[in-house]
Amino acid sequence: MGRVRTIQRSGSRFYIHPDKPEIKHPGVTSIIGMLPKPFLTFWYAKMTAELAVDSLHFVAQMAERDRAGAIDYLKGAARRYTKIRADVGSAAHDLFERMIRGEAVGHVHPDLEPYRAHFADFLKAVNPRLERAEDVAWSDAHGYAGSFDAVITVWLDDEGRPTPDRSGTPHLLIVDWKTSKDTYADVALQMAAYAHAELVIAPDGTALPMPDFDGAAVLHITPDQWALKPVRIDVEVFDFFLTLRRVFTWDREVSKTVIGRAIAKSAGALITGTQRRAK
Known part of the structure; x- marks a missing residue:
């Protein structure tokens, strides 16, 4: 098989079959994104309110010059915070992969140093043996993929x-x-999806059957501490992921087909001859 590529479409990631580009499976995290997250409404509001209060004088000055700009600045609070955290997370993941592969890591950015130190402590305390890293789990049976x-x-x-x-x-x-900031239950859905896929595909395109796992774990690392926690990936958990896979199909495909064009509707407001002649 060839190398697996990804594309972004309507805010979701899709994995392209290495030999059959017409086959595009949605990513595991995009599927899990179908879970309702009502708490986000309150979190977005909290982030905006905190920025407004903490930057009251600055925002007031900005609003006097550019009201629309001040509004954009405030409503982007959660998005900017999320991007910063995502950038740190991506850099930390890159660091972890290099460290578990045995690469000697020297000086890192001060923002990453706590993560480096905690991951080094994890390697010493657990002494794991790396079998694979950053490969793709692929399922044709259920139509999904993920790294x-x-x-x-x-x-x-x-x-x-x-x-x-x-x-x-x-x-x-x-x-x-x-x-x-914390570990959340949906990590079990994510890992169950990976573990129950049929294939694992390496970056060079080599595909092998997904191995049988003895279990799963999440390594949660913050600037203050680390913890290795077991995670359920049994059939019950996997079935909930498959439910979300069906919801993804509903949201992205079927929902767009269920309402047809109007077969009858109001005639609209009457336009008099005087109104037509005035145009």
């Missing part, structure tokens, strides 16, 4: 705790690195 962070082997004792000397029982885990 996962890593597959690792860890050695656990009888109580499920890591044995860094690798004296415990080996477990094959699919893992995800998270640098968000």
Whole structure:
């Protein structure tokens, strides 16, 4: 197989089949985006309100010169914050991949140093063996694809705790690195989707059957701490992901076909002869 490419369409990521470009599967995270997030309304409002209060004098001066600009500045508060966090997360993920591959990492940006230190501590405390990183999970059976962070082997004792000397029982885990403020339940949907895909495709296009995993875990790293947490990826969780996959098809395809053109409608306002002659 060839290399998997991606495109953005209507705000969603699609993965293009390496040999059949007419086949385009939506990405796992785009599918999970079908989950309702009512809390975001309040978060957007909070971010805007905090910026307005913290920059009251500046915003007032801006509004005197450019009212529309001041409004745009305030309403973009959440978007700018999200982009900053996404940029930090992307840089941290790149750093984590290089470190788990054994690359010697020297000086990093001060914003990334806490993440580097915590990931180094994780590598020492758990001593995982990297099996794969940043490959694509591909499912033709259910029509989705997505890039996962890593597959690792860890050695656990009888109580499920890591044995860094690798004296415990080996477990094959699919893992995800998270640098968000907290870990959220939808990570289970994400990882179940990856684990239940039929194929794993490497950057060079090599495709192999997805291995059978002993479990999954999320490594949550913040500037203050790190924690490795087990994640459920069983059939029940996967079935919920498949429900969202159907919702994605409804939202992006079927919903656009269910309402037809009007077969009857009002005639509109009467236009008199005087009005026509006045035009």
